[in-house]
Amino acid sequence: MSRQLSTPTAILLGSAMIAAAVYLGLRHGPASVAPDPRAAAGDASHRGEPAPPAGAAERAPGEGAPAAQRAPGEGAPAAQRAPGEGAPAAQRAPAVPREEVARQAARALDARRPALVERCYKPAIAAQPAPREVKYVFNLTFDAQGRQIARGIIEDREASRPDVTACLATALPPVAVEPPGASVRVDVPFSLP
Secondary structure, three states: OOOOOOHHHHHHHHHHHHHHHHHHHHHOOOOOOOOOHHHHOOOHHHOOOOOOOOOOOOOOOOOOOOHHHOOOOOOOOHHHOOOOOOOOHHHOOOOOOHHHHHHHHHHHHHHHHHHHHHHHHHHHHHHOOOOOOEEEEEEEEEOOOOEEEEEEEEEOHHHOOHHHHHHHHHHOOOOEOOOOOOOEEEEEEEEEO
16 A cells, blocks of 8 residues: 655645755855857847848948937947947946935935925924934935936834825925936935924
């Protein structure tokens, strides 16, 4: 007679095997991938650019399309392009340092502080006086033009006021900074009053 596993026992053993596989897979971190040698050689298909049309190899760079119809850097060899041209936006390095974007965002938040104190902080303090100071960290993401595309608010547990946090989330308009040239995420400390 053969002995069969009960369903709960089979589930337990399967879960243990999956957990072991996940643990061993995560313990060593992601495997390093060697760069594609064709990408270094200038193969357009590996730089995120469309492949040239048939017959484009016979033409000189920049021929075939009027200058007004070509994208910046199109037709120029990769070595002659300006930094960031032809590369996908996610790979471009910001022209403005992250620290400078964080300072600009902090100044923009500070400029809105008086309105936020009036609209969010003072009514909350009138209802419940403690804690007096509330501390936050704003996670702000800006696109290449300096427009806010994402925002998160982290609340300090020691000085938590959910009513003020909810008000800040609705009352604070999107923040803008000088165009950084690429997508940038920054963390900006902020407190009220």
